[in-house]
Each structure stands twice: as C-alpha cells, then as structure tokens.
Amino acid sequence: MGFVPYTTLSSLRTLKCCRLMSMYPPHFAEPILKKDSEIINKKDVSHVPIKAAPNDLSDSIFYGVLKNKLLKYITKKGNGSLAKQLLTDTLETIKRTQIERLNLINAEKENVIIDTERILVNAIENSRPLLQLSEIKRGGVKYQVPIPLTEKKSYFLAMKWLLDAAREKDRKVHLPDKLAWEILDAAHGQGRVIKKKDDLHRQCESNRAYAHYRWS
Structure with missing residues (x-):
C-alpha cells in the first residue's frame, strides 16, 4: 500500500462529511417551495433531478x-x-x-x-x-x-x-x-x-x- 498524503486524507474526510449531510447527490436541484417568491429559470431543466420538498411545506392555498x-x-x-x-x-x-x-x-x-x-x-x-x-x-x-x-x-x-x-x-x-x-x-x-x-x-x-x- 502506497503512502497517502495528509492533504488527500483531509480532503477525503471533508468530502465524506459533506456527503453525509444530505441523502441527495450534489447535482440534484433544490425544490421550488413557493412559486410566487421563486424565480423560475426559463431554460429546459426537465432532465435535472430535483430534491423532495420538506413535509411541512406546501404551495397550496391552505399553507401559511x-x-x-x-x-x-x-x-x-x-x-x-x-x-x-x-x-x-x-x-x-x-x-x-x-x-x-x-x-x-x-x-x-x-x-x-x-x-x-x-x-x-x-x-x-x-x-x-x-x-x-x-x-x-x-x-x-x-x-x-x-x-x-x-x-x-x-x-x-x-x-x-x-x-x-x-x-x-x-x-x-x-x-x-x-x-x-x-x-x-x-x-x-x-x-x-x-x-x-x-x-x-x-x-x-x-x-x-x-x-x-x-x-x-
């Protein structure tokens, strides 16, 4: 087994900690929670996977x-x-x-x-x-x-x-x-x-x- 530099181990630990913060990979887009307050990009993003919205948030008329x-x-x-x-x-x-x-x-x-x-x-x-x-x-x-x-x-x-x-x-x-x-x-x-x-x-x-x- 070859020698692994300390900087490489440190970067791996940082990457691992960041990865454990979320169940979604980094390329997943954030969900649009409120349509009236979010600026929707006009580009075609239908192929981009989107994270699931939290359970206590909704864009319905009953949400406040x-x-x-x-x-x-x-x-x-x-x-x-x-x-x-x-x-x-x-x-x-x-x-x-x-x-x-x-x-x-x-x-x-x-x-x-x-x-x-x-x-x-x-x-x-x-x-x-x-x-x-x-x-x-x-x-x-x-x-x-x-x-x-x-x-x-x-x-x-x-x-x-x-x-x-x-x-x-x-x-x-x-x-x-x-x-x-x-x-x-x-x-x-x-x-x-x-x-x-x-x-x-x-x-x-x-x-x-x-x-x-x-x-x-």
Missing part, C-alpha cells in the same frame, strides 16, 4: 408561514397531529364566532372579517413587540436598556404570548376556545397580549435614557 410556525409552537412532546387538530379547532371557532357576529350586526357588515387566516395574521401583527429590555451592567450598576428586536424574535414573542395567555385561563375550558378568543381580542387591538406589549413599550420608553449603554 405564520400558521406553520404557530403549529410548531403548539406542538408538545412531538405530538404534531394533536397540535394540528387544536389549531384546526381554533380556526373553526374563530370562523363560527365571526359568522355569528356577522348575522347579529345589521349595519357595517363590511367591518366583520370572516377570513380566519387574515384574522390570525392581524392578531400576530398587532401583538408584535418592537423593543425589549436587556439587563446591562455598567460601573457596578445594572441598567434595563431598551434594545430593538429582530423580526424573527418579535414574531416568536407575539405567538408565545398568545399561547401563554390562552394557557393561563381556566383549565376547564378547551384550549381552542381560549386561544380563539385571545386571537380575536388581539386582532381587534385589545386583550391581555396587547396590554402586555404596550406595557413593555412603555417601560422601554421610560428607560430610553440608558439606550447609549447598548454601545458603550
């Missing part, structure tokens, strides 16, 4: 990015089917409530939203915080410094607050009913989640004098 994230936050102990059923019951409760409200109101029916996905998006957008307080120590004193949140963190906190507010209510009430009312309250700019966001923004506003400690 925020709904998928909320579904993952509801899931506990890997029980995804139960979480999906709970979210389905929640959206059904919201739909029934809005239809009942639409039938009871004689005027201004255009203000009642029936689309549950639109209500969910409005609730999450209204619950998103823009700032948070971070404890920073300067000169032996700890200051509560307001720091802007990233988009990903703000969406996470909004959905977490909605779920926490629903779970803190009476345990005798089913979770879809509690979560549906929290989402409806947040969509109309009221409720405990909106109050929690406003209180956080008020605290950040009162501590804005310490904002320069973020860079010092």
Whole structure:
C-alpha cells in the first residue's frame, strides 16, 4: 500500500462529511417551495433531478408561514397531529364566532372579517413587540436598556404570548376556545397580549435614557 498524503486524507474526510449531510447527490436541484417568491429559470431543466420538498411545506392555498410556525409552537412532546387538530379547532371557532357576529350586526357588515387566516395574521401583527429590555451592567450598576428586536424574535414573542395567555385561563375550558378568543381580542387591538406589549413599550420608553449603554 502506497503512502497517502495528509492533504488527500483531509480532503477525503471533508468530502465524506459533506456527503453525509444530505441523502441527495450534489447535482440534484433544490425544490421550488413557493412559486410566487421563486424565480423560475426559463431554460429546459426537465432532465435535472430535483430534491423532495420538506413535509411541512406546501404551495397550496391552505399553507401559511405564520400558521406553520404557530403549529410548531403548539406542538408538545412531538405530538404534531394533536397540535394540528387544536389549531384546526381554533380556526373553526374563530370562523363560527365571526359568522355569528356577522348575522347579529345589521349595519357595517363590511367591518366583520370572516377570513380566519387574515384574522390570525392581524392578531400576530398587532401583538408584535418592537423593543425589549436587556439587563446591562455598567460601573457596578445594572441598567434595563431598551434594545430593538429582530423580526424573527418579535414574531416568536407575539405567538408565545398568545399561547401563554390562552394557557393561563381556566383549565376547564378547551384550549381552542381560549386561544380563539385571545386571537380575536388581539386582532381587534385589545386583550391581555396587547396590554402586555404596550406595557413593555412603555417601560422601554421610560428607560430610553440608558439606550447609549447598548454601545458603550
């Protein structure tokens, strides 16, 4: 057996590690998950093999990015089917409530939203915080410094607050009913989640004098 250079062994190990990262060979093309956000190449690529899309992604009208994230936050102990059923019951409760409200109101029916996905998006957008307080120590004193949140963190906190507010209510009430009312309250700019966001923004506003400690 001849001598194998160390560089060759290193490159083989790197190639092997990269190969084990995916079950598909390197010449497989990435799948197009959302047709409205992907630029499709006009060249003929029908002969190129394509990787399979993840199970939780779809281009159907029933798929939503925020709904998928909320579904993952509801899931506990890997029980995804139960979480999906709970979210389905929640959206059904919201739909029934809005239809009942639409039938009871004689005027201004255009203000009642029936689309549950639109209500969910409005609730999450209204619950998103823009700032948070971070404890920073300067000169032996700890200051509560307001720091802007990233988009990903703000969406996470909004959905977490909605779920926490629903779970803190009476345990005798089913979770879809509690979560549906929290989402409806947040969509109309009221409720405990909106109050929690406003209180956080008020605290950040009162501590804005310490904002320069973020860079010092």
